Amino acid sequence: MNCHWVKEKIFPYLDGEVTAEERGKIEAHLASCQSCAEELACFKNIRTTAHTLDELKPSDYFEMRLKRRLQVTPKSSVWSFLWKRRLAWAAALPVLVILSFIIFRSSSSKPMPSLQVEADYYYLETESESPDIQYVVEKELSNGSNQVLIVPVLSYADKSY
Amino acid sequence: MRKDNRIRKDVKECNDEELMELIKNGDTTAFDQMVKRYKNKLFSTLYRITRNNDTAEDILQETFIKVFRKCRLYKPAYKVSTWIYTIALNEMRSYMRKQKPTVSLDAMPTFALTSDPPNPQDGLLKIKLEQAIEALPADYRSAFLLREVDGFPYEDIANIIKCPIGTAKSRVNRARLMLKEKLGKFFGGGNR
Known part of the structure; x- marks a missing residue:
């Protein structure tokens, strides 16, 4: 058993993390090696002194300040988080409703102008799922025109157009 | 009054896990007992790490506030002491991050110990x-x-x-x- 091996094992030994066999070997070595024994003694003394270091105390007013903080600060939770922001929600909701209304009106009530374009095969071959659009395309073709009136679905859906 | 004394005595005899259960049920006496049990130990460690009395006390306060507020998150799989120290050192790291430009754990002045x-x-x-x-x-x-x-x-x-x-x-x-x-x-x- 050499010093190098014992020094490798000195911290596990100190922490009680060696096997019974290893402990026996280490202790046998320590009994005959002053250098290793001194080193272990030093670590043990540091540990013993560390265990007995004075317990420090916060200020005398610590508990009073803590209680005051706990009384002042409400318990936080998801609901209190949302509740704290109720004013923001209350303000945002009407704004969102008004904005949605404006956007809907601007896209649905304002008739889009019809557009006369050169007919191309793309539009002729398009099979719209809307019977109304299909009607427009067929009607234009039956008139013998080579132009197609393209009507946006939303605008055409409005019968007043 | 007699009832209060009986409860106080019971709380003193509770182990940490029992105290946590009482705190979860809103028992402030149990919380006071937990504070008494850990404040000096935790303060000693926090002071020795931060080397600043006020910083250690601020972190200690935040720690106990979190213990009270987050008591429902405590899982009995962990020891209460480990849970409280984990909160304390998290608080310390968070505090130090905020103070980074002016406070370094390796370069702070030493204050006298209040022991x-x-x-x-x-x-x-x-x-x-x-x-x-x-x-x-x-x-x-x-x-x-x-x-x-x-x-x-x-x-x-x-x-x-x-x-x-x-x-x-x-x-x-x-x-x-x-x-x-x-x-x-x-x-x-x-x-x-």
């Missing part, structure tokens, strides 16, 4: 050890204090300082070696 008068027999060794611990790098200092002063097993230290167990052991052992280098002549050690 009982030292015993003349071992006073010198304690002062030397306090000074040597203070000079350790912050990571080693935390790990050493948790192990050798607070007595946590390595597994708990790894949880508290959020690192693998091997790293926790390595930090404690490096701290021990550094302390031996500095204090060998006071504590009777040879050269490693």
Whole structure:
């Protein structure tokens, strides 16, 4: 058993993390090696002194300040988080409703102008799922025109157009 | 009044886990008992890590507020002490991040300790050890204090300082070696 091996094992030994066999070997070595024994003694003394270091105390007013903080600060939770922001929600909701209304009106009530374009095969071959659009395309073709009136679905859906 | 005395006595006899259950049910007496039980131990560790009385006390306060507010998040799979120390060291890291430009754990001035008068027999060794611990790098200092002063097993230290167990052991052992280098002549050690 050499010093190098014992020094490798000195911290596990100190922490009680060696096997019974290893402990026996280490202790046998320590009994005959002053250098290793001194080193272990030093670590043990540091540990013993560390265990007995004075317990420090916060200020005398610590508990009073803590209680005051706990009384002042409400318990936080998801609901209190949302509740704290109720004013923001209350303000945002009407704004969102008004904005949605404006956007809907601007896209649905304002008739889009019809557009006369050169007919191309793309539009002729398009099979719209809307019977109304299909009607427009067929009607234009039956008139013998080579132009197609393209009507946006939303605008055409409005019968007043 | 008689009932209050009986409850207070019961709370004193409760172990940490029982106290946590009472705190979960909103028992402020149990919380007071928990504060009494841990405030000095935690303050000692926080002071020795931060080396600042006010900082340590602020972190201690935030820790207990979190313990009270987050008590429902406590899982009995962990020891209460480990859970509280984990909160405390998280708070400390968070505090230090906010204070980073002005506060460094490795470069802060030393303040006088507010402890009982030292015993003349071992006073010198304690002062030397306090000074040597203070000079350790912050990571080693935390790990050493948790192990050798607070007595946590390595597994708990790894949880508290959020690192693998091997790293926790390595930090404690490096701290021990550094302390031996500095204090060998006071504590009777040879050269490693």
